[in-house]
Structures are given as structure tokens and as C-alpha cells.
Amino acid sequence: MFRHILKLITNQWRANVWILAELLLSFVCLFCVFFFVYQLATRTWMDKGFDIDHVYKAEWSMHTDGDGKPFTGSDPKDALLELIARLRRYPGVEAVCVTGGASYPYTGNSRGGNVYRDTLSVGDLCQGDVSRDAITVFRYRSVDPSVDLRREAEKADCLLSQCLMDELFGPGVAKGYMRKDRKKTDDRLALAVTSNTPRDEYSGDGGLCWWLTDEAKLLKKPHPLSHCIFLRVRPEADRDFADRFWREMKGRLQVGDCMITNLIPMERVRAQDLNWRGIDFYYSFAYVLAGFFLLCAFLGVIGTFWFRTQARTSEIGIRIAMGATPRSVRRLLFAEGLMLFALVWVPGMVLAWLLHDSIDVLHFRVSGPLAFTLIGLLTTLVMAMLITAGVWAPARQASRINPVDALRYE
Secondary structure: OHHHHHHHHHHOHHHHHHHHHHHHHHHHHHHHHHHHHHHHHHHHHOOOOOOOOOEEEEEEEEOEOOOOOEOOOOOHHHHHHHHHHHHHHOOOEEEEEEEEOOOOOOOOOOOOOOEEEOOEEEOOOEEEEEOOOHHHHOOOOEOOOOOOHHHHOOOOOEEEEHHHHHHHHOOOOOEEEEEOOOOOOOOEEEEEEOOOOOOOOOOOOOOEEEEEOOHHHHOOOOOOOOEEEEEEEOHHHOOOHHHHHHHHOOOOOEEOOEEEEEEEEHHHHHHHHHHHOOHHHHHHHHHHHHHHHHHHHHHHHHHHHHHHHHHOHHHHHHHHHOOOOHHHHHHHHHHHHHHHHHHHHHHHHHHHHHHHOOOOOOOOOOOOHHHHHHHHHHHHHHHHHHHHHHHHHHHHHHOOOOHHHHHHHO
16 A cells, blocks of 8 residues: 555656645744744743742832932931831741842843953853842742752852853852952852843843842942832732731831832732833734744645545545445545655654754743654644645545546546
8 A cells, every 4th residue: 555655646746746845844834833832831931040929029219309318318228227127027028138220030120240260251141239138039049959048148249040150160060259350359159049040031041140238238328229129928928918018017118218109019020021021912922923824834734635635536436436445545545645744754854953943032942852852743743633634524525426426527
């Protein structure tokens, strides 16, 4: 039967050349669409290296005079430290931290810089100042599970992302000494964290460098635009927390010229940041576009084999008139369609391999043999199902034709 099918394909080579070209193009396009969607999904569900569940951003403001100075002339640093202490004492609050304006997840700001180790220099990284409680608030983790990052941070000066630590010290190193200034010799102890994403899961792998600073030093010159306050709430206490907080803390959220003005869940901060940067629109449009290409491939492959099978009604009728059973005819048509696909499968996989590494979602690539193999198997299965669907209905209809009608066609 195998030789017979090859002979049929060879005898009809003029028509089959176009079908082979369509199958090759459809296979490569389907692979690229599936690979693109796979990257989108992986980017969405990847481990970000931090956790914003049960975390709130406490927005604050400062009452100033016309020159931008504190209205009462009191020290805003002391007032802000007292407000932070009140937040820590509130029931259900697990930890409170202070960060710079570009030093927390889903911030719209960025701050670049370089770090140095011996003769090595790494730049184009996201830097910022954070208090040590940021490790607890955002659940940063060490690359070494046996390292207690919170305890080690008491002696450290910096948190570095895993990719940056690997570049400076080699793969798998959990801590090491580096410098902030090439001209100085004051080595700083840096700890490696699992987060390779400076701000969020859509920024691409990059250097994260958070300088661990005492709150009093970090708030030396506090300003609402350059200093942010975050608090983590225990899960059991995070039910209507914001409403209860405002109700019970009323009258105690202002000290001197500083006051807490809003409490925003980090999920909302994330949504606002992604919407502002157009990430939500990009993903929605990408999924719609991927669905459109899948529909085109579906209609193209099914339509081609549908019309091809219908055009061979007379041939099918003659086969039945010569003694072939309807079941054997349908099996022959299925095998012929799958054989055509098999002829383009190898060159299709080669083209897919050449193209897959160039598919880039927001500077994020998911490549490698495992991902390629999984997407290749999925694409092969879908193509086989499309060909089967395109052959089944017309083949079933044609196999029931009366041999006399088939001879009239002929």
C-alpha cells in the first residue's frame, strides 16, 4: 500500500506540488504561531522571583509651603519614620519597607548604573535603594535555598539578580564582594536573588541591583516622588484590610507635615503599570492575531483536502465498481493525505528550527531542544488532525457513491 500511495502521488505530481508547498508553509506558520503563544503563556506564568500577594503600597504626601519646604519646618524624616512605626504596629501587618522610586516591582521609573568586580564591569542594570525589610515584603529568595536571605542581609550591602551574579562571579555563586565605583576600593557584600527581572515579568532578563540601606539614611531627604512605602499583610488578616485600616487608623495617619493618603493593593499597581506601558493591549492583540492565523491555517488545509477529495469522486466510484470497499477507499485517502504531510515534515522541522530562535516576545526567548520538541509535536498533531478532518467528510460521501453514477462522471 505504501508503494501504491507513492505511485499515486507521483502520477499526480503537478497538483501535488502545490499541495506540498501549502502544507510546508502551513506547518511552518503553525509552528511559529504555537511557539509565539507558548512564549506569551510562559512569560505570563513564569516565576518572577518576587511575590506581591497581600502587599500594599502606602502613598504619602508632605505639606509644604510655596518653596517646597515643610510647612511647619519640622523634620519630615522623623515624621515619616514615626508613620512607618505606626504601620508596623498595626494588627495583621507582617513587615514594612521603604524603597526608592525606581526600586520596587511594577514601577514606571528606572535608574541605570554599573557595578564592578576586579577588572569586570557590568552595566545597563536597574539600581535603587531599599530597606532590608523589602526582602520580607516582596519575598525575595536566595539562589541557594539553604541561605537565609533575611539573616544574611543584615551584614550585606546589596542584592543582585541571579543573572548579574553569574556574570560577575560565575554560575551558582550566592554571595560575593563587588564595588559600586571603579575608582574606589570599598568592596560591598552582595547577595544573589532568584529574580532576573528588574521590575516585572515583561521587562526581560536583566540586572537587578538593590542597595540595602537603613531607613533613617534612606529617608535623609524624603520626597513622595522618590520614596515609597510598602507593607505586607498576613494572609488571614487580608480580608477587607484597607477598609478596616482606614476606619481604625483614622486620625493617626498624619505626623507633622507627613501623612498617609492612600493604600493601594499591589495587584492594582501592577495593572496600572502594565496598562500604562501597553502590555495588556500587546498581549490581547497577539492572542487575537495568533487565533486569526490558526483559523486561516485551519480553513486552508481543510479546504484544500476537501476540494481535492471531491474532485476525485469519479476515481473513487471506479475503485468501488472494481471491487474496493468504502472502508478501504477512505483508508487510502487518509493515508495519501498523511503521506503528503510526511514528505514535507522534515524540511518543515528544519525551517522551524532555523526560525524559532528569532521569535522574540518582549526581549524574552524560550528556546532549547525541549521547547522546540514539544511545539514540534503539537504542530505535527494539529496538522495531522486538520488533514484528517479535511479528508473525512468528502471521503465518506464519495465512498457511498453508486458505481453507475461514478461511471457517468467518468
